[in-house]
Amino acid sequence: MNITIDINGKNVSAAIEPRVTLLDFVRDVAGLKGTHAGCEHGVCGACTILLDGEAVRSCLILAAQAEGSQITTIEAVDGTARQPGELSVIQDAFCEAHGLQCGYCTPGMVLAAKTLLQHNPTPSREQVREAISGNMCRCTGYVQIIDAIMLAAERLQGRNQPANGA
Numbered sequence: 628m629n630i631t632i633d634i635n636g637k638n639v640s641a642a643i644e645p646r647v648t649l650l651d652f653v654r655d656v657a658g659l660k661g662t663h664a665g666c667e668h669g670v671c672g673a674c675t676i677l678l679d680g681e682a683v684r685s686c687l688i689l690a691a692q693a694e695g696s697q698i699t700t701i702e703a704v705d706g707t708a709r710q711p712g713e714l715s716v717i718q719d720a721f722c723e724a725h726g727l728q729c730g731y732c733t734p735g736m737v738l739a740a741k742t743l744l745q746h747n748p749t750p751s752r753e754q755v756r757e758a759i760s761g762n763m764c765r766c767t768g769y770v771q772i773i774d775a776i777m778l779a780a781e782r783l784q785g786r787n788q789p790a791n792g793a
């Protein structure tokens with residue numbers, strides 16, 4: 628079947644088998660490897676992307692189901708970056724608060740955080756914990772990830788700026 632999906636503002640068209648997941652379409656057809664394949668059955672959250680602005684697990688959605696939707700992947704989560712190629716506020720906060728080690732879970736965590744902060748710009752730590760409860764991390768113990776999202780929330784509210792003023 629032939630399908631076209633809007634990924635990060637560009638139409639990506641391909642002839643695929645109906646069984647192809649949105650995860651595989653993003654990685655193998657669109658060539659966007661920032662979306663990670665983990666469990667591939669809906670448990671780990673590594674494959675999280677935004678579908679029409681909401682965080683979803685791309686391994687559980689067929690590519691054909693996403694036709695007509697707008698997909699955002701980690702490669703385009705730069706709406707708050709100051710310059711093209713710079714990190715967004717959320718990504719920068721993950722770096723500063725040591726919210727990642729190996730980085731495998733990080734794209735999914737960042738997109739889960741983005742969805743949370745769009746709906747709730749001033750979350751409590753418990754609300755952050757709940758928002759990322761579907762995303763597994765084998766490295767950090769989660770505390771630094773929560774710290775990073777709280778820091779990003781403060782920065783997006785203009786209540787905490789980088790020490791170097793950059």
Ligand code: FES
Nearest residue numbers: 665666667672686
């Ligand atoms: S790869 Fe999709 S939830 Fe784990």
Ligand code: FES
Nearest residue numbers: 728729764765766
């Ligand atoms: S940083 Fe390694 S899995 Fe989260």
